[in-house]
Amino acid sequence: MAKPNCPASCGNVSIPYPFGIGSNCFMDNMYEIVCNEIGVAAAAKAFLVLPRFRVEVLEINISDPPNNDDDSYYEPGLIRVKMPIISSNCINKSSVAASGGVLDISGTPFFFSSSRNKFVSVGCNNKATMAGLDSMVFGGCKTDCNNQRLRGKCTGFDCCQTTVPSSGIQGLDVTLESTTNNMNTCKHAFLAERRWLESNETDPSNDVQHLEYVPVVLEWTLSSFEILNFTEALRRNVFLDYTSDGGTCYHCQSGYEGNPYLDMRCQDINECEVEKQKPICSPDLECENTEGSYNCNKRKSPLKIAIIVISPSFGVLFLLLVIWWLYKVIKKRNKIKLKQKFFKMNGGLLLQQQLSSNENNVQKAKLFNSKELENATDRFNENRILGKGGQGTVYKGMLIDGRIVAIKKCNTVDEGNLEQFINEIIILSQINHRNVVKLLGCCLETEVPLLVYEYIPNGTLFQYLHEENGDFPLLTWDMRLRIATEIAGALSYLHSAASLPIYHRDIKSSNILIDDKYRAKVADFGTSRSVAIDQTHVTTLVYGTFGYLDPEYFQTSQFTDKSDVYSFGVVLIELLTGEKPVSLTRSAKSRNLSTYFVHSLKENRLFDILDTQVRKVCNKDEVMAIADLAKRCLHLNGKKRPTMLEIMMELEGVQKVSHVQPNFDELEYVRNEEMGPRNDVSISTGSCFELDSASSSNILPLLSFKSV
Template sequence: MAVKFVMRITFLLLLAVAYELAEGAPPMAKPNCRDSCGKVSIPYPFGIRSDCFMHQSFEIVCSESGVAAAAIAFLPSIGNMEVLEINISEPYGTNDISYDPGLIRVKMPIISLNYTNQSSAGSVAPVNIFGTPFFFSSKWNKFVSVGCNNLATMTGLDPMGVVGCKPDCSKEKLIVKCSGSDYCQTTIPDGIQLLNVTFWNTTNTSSCRRAFLAEREWLNKTDPSAANHVLNLDYVPVVLEWTVLNFSEAYGFEELYVRRHIDWSYTRYDVKYYFCRYGYEGNPYLDMGCQDKNECEDKNSKYPICLPGLECENTEGSYNCNKRKSPLKIAILVISPSFGLLFLLLVIWWSYKVIKKRNKIKLKQKFFKRNGGLLLQQQLSSNENNVQKAKLFNSIELENATDGFNENRILGKGGQGTVYKGMLIDGRIVAIKKCNIVDEGNLEQFINEITILSQINHRNVVKLLGCCLETEVPLLVYEFIPKGTLFQYLHEENEDFPLLTWDMRLRIATEIAGALSYLHSAASLPIYHRDIKSSNILLDDKYRAKVADFGTSRSVAIDQTHVTTLIYGTFGYLDPEYFQTSQFTDKSDVYSFGVVLIELLTGEKPVSSTRSVESQNLSTYFLHSLKENRLFDILDTQVRKVCNKDEVMAIANLAKRCLHLNGKKRPTMIEIMMELEGVQKGFPVQPNFDELEYVRNKEMGPRNDISISTSSCLELGSASSSNALPL
């Protein structure tokens, strides 16, 4: 092993002798093109003249006022935004954007709304950069809402997604007119090219509302709630990412491969950035733009490394490369090492292996502690928590189960993580969810999810088998549900998804209601799912329903509601009362279940652009048809075949009650379950409330005092992805 290592070094050194030392600073702009506008450097593929940029999207307009240093650069392809910085640097080591390739800082307008009508929402013109190679960076930007109780949302992310936040202020702060008073910020999804802001009136008594995207580092240095600052600003810095699909491959470049998931088009975009590798400098987008640099003359290097054939000497504190040696001498020095050198190389190689193994163990211990492993061990070993023991898997076992997390094993991807199909060593087929990110501030929520889901033991709820916490991001292991989602059977025409008969649909609805009834009434603490939809209902090999994806669920104390300033859910299923009041109750899950019932009846999607404008929302379309006695005109073909029309009408009326705008007038999940069971048996059932306690005692396990929040993968403080794929 050591001999091969020496021979490889010899070959590389002899090959490097053939190259001469590059002289002069490497070019950043195309030849005969300006490389700056004022204080902004203009590297290729950007340029000022038509023959100086790669594509029209990279054209820079330089506005000059007679003073060269005061010139301002603008980017016409994204609405003449002012350019503050363009970066194509190598991605080594810091949090400064000047070391992150493919970024551009621009000035973006602050979006504000002034009005006196306190009963309606307000929206403003969107910022649209579709058709350009630019998109808003989710890593470097945050979405900010300024103003007490100013609920601002980003819409247009995809057909059903929503991201937003609302500052929660005390009454004392509300008396200051247009002061800002407070603010909130949240993350944004990857790859968006549309900034469309809607203002919703809640309890804000101020007539001034502001919302904007802003650079994260700028926010860290600025207080957006300061009235004398933000209210006097028209623009804030925003970071855009950009990419070039094709270019001439220059010598000495490397590529950085980044996978982005752009929800708007439901298409995976693979983004590539290019940069000069270590030891080279220049512009990788130019032919021969990356040039070998002389490290001996690098003022940033304390101990410069000269090219082969040169020696670096320290003359009065200054390093210089000189005394060129012949290639033959270099070859002799490298090829003819002593046995002592060989032994030293072997010792170094063995030490490297030992240190690498030790560091790997320490890294696993670090991840285990950071991901809340010690807290989970304490929860599982506590006698106070009478829970089933969720297994702690090791990383090697799950890597082997998924063939090293091979892309061919991916079952689905969503806002909270990627799900892989795997086979454990005992032969069991499982679904392994790899979370996207870790938020150390929500460790207790994540650990309590595992303890709560370990207690859920219901035939119609996906079972959590265990987790792995010694990896960089947590891994959750669930039972594998083979037949896909209810959404696929209702809305995707494919021979793999057979048509669901009326009896199957009625049974599936009853099973979903039973699972939600258990979560609301029979679990250790009431659990609100908060994202009930057909894509979160899985079907097993016998087409039995399984409720999945508890990524945004909450467990709360009995007779309490969950109040939040962040918006979770999916358009088409979202309870209008929750959206207006920010109070989520068990009746909010009932509304979402009502939408699923309509899907089972009509086979229609909850939101569809193919229907008329006033009927794009399925709930509105259904209630309008029911009011005009046109129910049987909108039913699915499989439902129309039913001989007993009374059953269909009973389910339709039940769905209508679930969609009542007043949550207090909606039925509970226990009432819904009993009515569905009655329809299944062939006769209507009016719930007997004396039996509800029996139902509770029949299905519930032992209760524990666990007042916590569950989170499938540690939450980021942003909206749940509307495209989150289940297990």
């Protein structure tokens, strides 16, 4: 219902409070609705007024109940709106649909629903990517009109689609690119409601030609200042509940109905019956109700009353005991069936098949039960969260034997992604290397899969290089050199020493964990692939992280071991410069760190872009050798890049030449650096790096630069 004395609808769209039309009819200006009437009232259109723009409203729903009996979360409020189609090089498209590539609703209580929307790209040989408002790419898809096998309803030939990776997104920056030399082809990309896309009548590759807007589902919850206190909620017969993404919503208590967001109370739906007047009986008679009429009957003796009362009581008690026993038996049986259902749904049968077909090669990981992992994480308490990513949330836990572990609670695995999830378990089960995160086991009997890893306590390499605070001290040159060598050793093992070559496909500093001895551990194998020798992996979806992606793979969708080499080269540059792979603070030509590094080498400005800790190194030859190695890793022609085995051997050679031996006390040295030099740290002979250009120009000619 709407607020009293306020319009309840606009055209065929109901307007429930906290939304409203007109002054004092909405809770906050974020929920204001404007009704534009065209001709008759039935043709009226409702527009949601947001700070930056207006969008047409198709439907408003203030809340949905839980999906099932085992789901304690209520769904957030839903609002279906029209969003523009983003187009490029298309004629007969209005400026509204064709202008800009950004969908921005930040600063509002609304966000794009990840479960109810899909990202769609239309056009031949079109690559569309999604990025947040911070330019961090988190998904996309690519069409290929040269591959007839991809023909179908938006399956990759002229139209491709992918899911939105996570909830809570309030901004999308969409980029459209051609994968062929024909740059002037018409291309489209848009976010659309999953139900609309799956309708039998809808074919995006045809419909988008004459559409400018498509339906999109937004979710909304209340902001913190709008949440009722406990006393006021009780007065209104309202209880507060939390949505699956942590938002807050209202609901009328059981037995009540109404709009819980209004100041009026939720009303009791069980109307009281009017008490009927009883006839006056004499003291020796009692009044009884028989078929709606009252009669004065002779009172029953106490013994007879006791027999009448007690006899049924024993029967009722026995019946209750039987019902209770049946309830416990059925509940236990249903719980077992539910676990079996989840085990099958999460790929348990596929995992068993893989394990049985690779008995001699795969180490069987432990299968944990759900109760053990719930106790280990205090029922997955938010205070135990170590981090969140595109594939799930990682919690810190303690097993019953006292071991500290990291438990990855995966996002819901679609049937089409089961192979990818099981792939991570199989790959990690084959890996036995000190610089690779060890998989201890998994649990598949819960609603979402759980993976149990060894706990790596000291954060990620990205945090040490790019987050300036006391929790992540600066890394010395020798620590950086050792970390690079350890990463190279792990990747060399994956590429050549494992039973089958394994391509990681997402090497980046945030996937390099640092243990308590400041040793590197390669993590996150969610997109990895085991491949036969001399084979490559081809896909229409581009995996990886922007800034680390191999340009050759990005163009051909053909992933090889040299693609991992390119990503490792970017990590080497991060270790040398302390810069992020992509930064908006640099000029447009140097936002990409790889390009910035290569141009600096061409212009003999290597030492001008080095990190402060690297400039303190006294042995310039080491730094020049690593810079030259990074340059070769970034070669645009993958065949001209070194292998990870060659890289590892070259890094080990540089370490052996160094006069400064790896020392775990380096960290204490960094922290006390301002107190003066330590006598127990040996420094190699030769002058240290200077910041002036003369020093740089004397060294750079020693680096041979090959055109890439």
